Amino acid sequence: MRGENEETIFLKDYAETPYVVEQVELDVRIAPDTSTIRAFLTLTPRAATAPGTPLVLDGEELTLRSIAIDGLPLALTAYETTATGLVVHQPPNKRFVLETEVAVEPEKNLRLMGFYRSSGTWCTQCEPEGFRRITYYYDRPDVLAPFKVRMTADRKLAPVLLSNGNLVEQGTVGNDQHYAVWEDPFPKPAYLFAMVAGDLGSIHDEFTTASGRKVALGIYCTHGKESECLYAMDSLKRSMAWDERRFGREYDLDIFNIVAVSDFNFGAMENKGLNIFNDKLVFAKPETATDADYINIESVIAHEYFHNWTGDRITCRDWFQLCLKEGLTVYRDQEFSMDERSRPVNRIEDVRQLRQTQFPEDGGPLAHPPRPDRYKEINNFYTATIYEKGAEVVRMLATLLGEAGFRRGMDLYFERHDGEATTIEAFIKVFEDSSGQNLQHFQQWYLQAGTPELDVRDSYDPASQTYTLELTQTNPPTPGQPEKQPLVLPIKFGLIGPNGSPMSWASVAGAEVRDEMIVLDRASATVTFTGIPNKPVPSLLRGFSAPVTLTTNATEADQLFLARHDSDPFNRWQALQDVAMKLMVGAFRGTAWTDAQVGALAEALEETLNSKELDAAYKALAMSPPNEQSVARTIEHDVDPDRVHAVRGELITALVARLAPTLEKIYLTNDSRLAYSPDFQQTGRRSMKNTALSLLVQGGASGADKLAREQYERALNMTDRLSALSISVHSWTADAQALLGDFRTMYTADPLVLDKWLALNAGAPDDGVVDRVRAILAAPDFPQNNPNRLRALMATFGMNNPTQFARADGAGFRFLAEFVGDVDKRNPQVAARVLTAFRVWRSYEPGRRAEAEKALKALHDAGSLSRNTADILERTLAG
Numbered sequence: 001m002r003g004e005n006e007e008t009i010f011l012k013d014y015a016e017t018p019y020v021v022e023q024v025e026l027d028v029r030i031a032p033d034t035s036t037i038r039a040f041l042t043l044t045p046r047a048a049t050a051p052g053t054p055l056v057l058d059g060e061e062l063t064l065r066s067i068a069i070d071g072l073p074l075a076l077t078a079y080e081t082t083a084t085g086l087v088v089h090q091p092p093n094k095r096f097v098l099e100t101e102v103a104v105e106p107e108k109n110l111r112l113m114g115f116y117r118s119s120g121t122w123c124t125q126c127e128p129e130g131f132r133r134i135t136y137y138y139d140r141p142d143v144l145a146p147f148k149v150r151m152t153a154d155r156k157l158a159p160v161l162l163s164n165g166n167l168v169e170q171g172t173v174g175n176d177q178h179y180a181v182w183e184d185p186f187p188k189p190a191y192l193f194a195m196v197a198g199d200l201g202s203i204h205d206e207f208t209t210a211s212g213r214k215v216a217l218g219i220y221c222t223h224g225k226e227s228e229c230l231y232a233m234d235s236l237k238r239s240m241a242w243d244e245r246r247f248g249r250e251y252d253l254d255i256f257n258i259v260a261v262s263d264f265n266f267g268a269m270e271n272k273g274l275n276i277f278n279d280k281l282v283f284a285k286p287e288t289a290t291d292a293d294y295i296n297i298e299s300v301i302a303h304e305y306f307h308n309w310t311g312d313r314i315t316c317r318d319w320f321q322l323c324l325k326e327g328l329t330v331y332r333d334q335e336f337s338m339d340e341r342s343r344p345v346n347r348i349e350d351v352r353q354l355r356q357t358q359f360p361e362d363g364g365p366l367a368h369p370p371r372p373d374r375y376k377e378i379n380n381f382y383t384a385t386i387y388e389k390g391a392e393v394v395r396m397l398a399t400l401l402g403e404a405g406f407r408r409g410m411d412l413y414f415e416r417h418d419g420e421a422t423t424i425e426a427f428i429k430v431f432e433d434s435s436g437q438n439l440q441h442f443q444q445w446y447l448q449a450g451t452p453e454l455d456v457r458d459s460y461d462p463a464s465q466t467y468t469l470e471l472t473q474t475n476p477p478t479p480g481q482p483e484k485q486p487l488v489l490p491i492k493f494g495l496i497g498p499n500g501s502p503m504s505w506a507s508v509a510g511a512e513v514r515d516e517m518i519v520l521d522r523a524s525a526t527v528t529f530t531g532i533p534n535k536p537v538p539s540l541l542r543g544f545s546a547p548v549t550l551t552t553n554a555t556e557a558d559q560l561f562l563a564r565h566d567s568d569p570f571n572r573w574q575a576l577q578d579v580a581m582k583l584m585v586g587a588f589r590g591t592a593w594t595d596a597q598v599g600a601l602a603e604a605l606e607e608t609l610n611s612k613e614l615d616a617a618y619k620a621l622a623m624s625p626p627n628e629q630s631v632a633r634t635i636e637h638d639v640d641p642d643r644v645h646a647v648r649g650e651l652i653t654a655l656v657a658r659l660a661p662t663l664e665k666i667y668l669t670n671d672s673r674l675a676y677s678p679d680f681q682q683t684g685r686r687s688m689k690n691t692a693l694s695l696l697v698q699g700g701a702s703g704a705d706k707l708a709r710e711q712y713e714r715a716l717n718m719t720d721r722l723s724a725l726s727i728s729v730h731s732w733t734a735d736a737q738a739l740l741g742d743f744r745t746m747y748t749a750d751p752l753v754l755d756k757w758l759a760l761n762a763g764a765p766d767d768g769v770v771d772r773v774r775a776i777l778a779a780p781d782f783p784q785n786n787p788n789r790l791r792a793l794m795a796t797f798g799m800n801n802p803t804q805f806a807r808a809d810g811a812g813f814r815f816l817a818e819f820v821g822d823v824d825k826r827n828p829q830v831a832a833r834v835l836t837a838f839r840v841w842r843s844y845e846p847g848r849r850a851e852a853e854k855a856l857k858a859l860h861d862a863g864s865l866s867r868n869t870a871d872i873l874e875r876t877l878a879g
């Protein structure tokens with residue numbers, strides 16, 4: 001483990017390697033305890049490389065057994081191994097083959113990076129820097145080479161041997177062993193290497209590409225789980241067809257395999273031709289998976305598949321460019337899910353996710369640009385900013401260029417950069433070249449951190465029939481970036497006349513206005529519309545066309561008007577959220593809402609819920625008031641989470657007092673006993689029904705607790721059962737404890753359902769939660785090394801239990817910090833991720849802030865932390 005004072009790595013220091021890797025051949029002998037890897041690397045010095053330039057390869061926790069060049073063993077003085085790699089002092093000044101043999105111990109690899117063993121299956125995770133834990137190599141994304149891999153293992157322990165590319169040979173060795181040779185013709189960086197060996201079940205299918213090539217599809221899993229992989233397979237085939245239709249991208253190898261493993265630090269990994277997945281993103285059956293699980297499986301299967309073009313065929317030059325593949329691929333998977341389900345509903349959900357995960361990151365000590373220029377630990381940059389904000393930046397590009405213009409740019413990107421490791425600048429350039437537009441200013445989105453604040457004030461002059469919008473953007477400072485430039489903001493909008501229909505204008509001046517979009521590229525602008533007969537209500541930032549926080553001079557009446565009349569479904573939803581938010585924040589600050597205010601909100605909600613055009617999934621979102629974290633974020637400073645919790649509860653009670661009959665009707669009419677399907681319609685109806693139930697229980701409607709218990713007991717699928725349980729637990733009803741106990745005994749055998757139970761325990765807002773979670777964690781049979789179990793318990797506690805994590809007595813902070821210190825010794829990535837729960841610590845009121853700081857400092861003082869955790873901790877304390 002490297003120390004915390006390791007130097008920072010800077011983008012400006014990028015330099016090519018002095019040697020080119022032309023070919024990689026691996027001979028891997030897999031066996032319990034110790035496996036060996038012989039690597040044959042064909043290397044050539046670049047023309048500019050001075051003779052005798054040392055060959056410096058990365059390597060970590062490897063035991064070197066032999067080393068040779070062109071078949072001749074090296075003298076001890078000719079090379080050196082260090083804690084971070086291998087140095088060959090004077091390699092030949094022409095093409096040569098470096099041959100090394102190393103030993104590794106996958107069973108002891110609890111970090112789950114490199115080669116490790118999960119529930120009996122050997123597997124790999126190489127992104128970003130795991131390959132160096134398999135063999136000595138240039139473990140960086142700009143070194144691309146074809147790989148050939150020979151795997152040998154015991155036939156019984158590992159009847160399945162998989163790697164990237166195509167299977168070119170297999171056979172037996174003696175009585176017990178067998179081997180397989182895989183060859184990947186596409187040059188790739190080491191982070192896309194993968195290898196799996198184990199005793200696995202599988203399902204198989206086939207996909208015929210648009211040009212008529214047949215691709216064999218396989219999903220590998222624990223025996224007995226095969227039928228739970230069918231939805232993943234279906235999602236894969238739909239993804240393959242969609243990428244052909246929407247982006248003209250065909251799959252390129254003859255085989256595409258997915259393997260589900262139980263111990264995985266992340267969601268999934270896009271290794272070329274051999275995706276490895278966290279099993280929670282593969283396995284689904286109605287009795288154990290919720291609608292949300294099905295939706296996630298569909299989107300992550302798509303995401304990893306789409307990486308084949310945006311990630312694998314075109315990869316990143318260096319890790320600073322991570323969002324080149326991640327932001328773009330998230331954009332692609334979001335578009336896929338929108339096409340498969342519902343554009344407005346998915347957009348609202350994606351924006352909710354952005355606000356929940358990325359906005360607090362961007363507004364806190366861990367803020368960084370989508371394309372950072374420095375890092376200490378790259379694993380800490382797989383963030384909501386790189387992924388979700390990265391996707392928003394691509395979405396803005398698509399908005400600015402229009403659908404056809406965006407597609408032309410993407411076509412050029414695939415044509416120009418196929419087979420390369422490239423940069424954000426090159427990505428922007430293809431859109432400049434294909435559209436003729438200058439995008440240099442737009443590019444600033446990639447370089448600047450922080451969420452822009454957009455303020456819009458409107459005014460109307462009846463005498464001249466002119467309507468004016470004054471727009472101002474502010475870009476607040478973030479760590480290391482005190483000064484900011486204004487950004488290019490595409491602001492989609494519409495003007496709505498008093499009768500609720502769209503208004504047009506005679507002329508507009510003051511900023512670039514295209515169709516119904518203002519492009520604000522300065523700190524401020526005054527946009528004047530003429531020929532406006534009456535004062536309109538503006539609908540601003542339609543579809544959330546730029547990732548900003550918007551403030552306006554709209555009155556509650558304006559917002560309620562938008563909630564009824566806006567033709568943009570996103571803004572209709574947003575208007576209801578805004579009114580609820582205004583009431584809650586006002587109450588938090590001491591201005592209680594009036595009966596008339598709640599009455600007006602309830603009426604607008606009721607109208608939405610009774611609408612004939614809106615679908616159920618949309619209505620479910622419309623009736624969910626902003627959650628406690630987003631209320632806290634709007635309050636910004638001196639947050640007391642207990643008061644936020646109380647105020648939100650009071651608003652729900654006041655709304656339910658008016659809406660109970662409507663909610664009960666929704667509950668009853670959407671309760672269905674149909675055979676389960678994860679489709680959009682059924683999912684929407686369940687979501688609407690369960691949201692209604694949740695409000696009824698939270699709002700204290702009579703009989704609602706009982707309804708929840710009954711739903712729990714008679715549920716036919718996990719969505720309904722878990723919703724009922726979660727509603728009971730979150731309101732900590734009289735039944736909560738008993739139902740939790742029942743759920744625990746009913747599902748002990750299924751680890752993925754156990755995660756749901758762990759998360760429920762950790763997310764309950766009751767005072768006993770710290771003790772309860774501590775006891776669960778300390779139980780002798782708790783799987784201490786499994787990331788899913790640890791995250792279900794501790795990331796939920798830190799991120800989704802605002803009142804108990806931020807207890808006034810500091811017990812929540814201390815508990816989480818102690819956990820981080822402990823788990824850091826085994827799995828630094830899990831530890832560092834959980835620690836990011838503290839990113840909002842400065843927004844608390846002074847008492848809690850002091851407690852949080854004490855807990856963070858205690859963790860710091862407790863001694864040696866991994867580089868991952870030390871980096872997060874230092875930035876959290878400094879920012």
Ligand code: B3K
Nearest residue numbers: 127128266268269379382
């Ligand atoms: N590219 C992988 C990320 C692996 C992260 C390792 N810390 C998953 C994805 O974004 O598709």
Ligand code: ZN
Nearest residue numbers: 303307326329
């Ligand atoms: Zn990805």
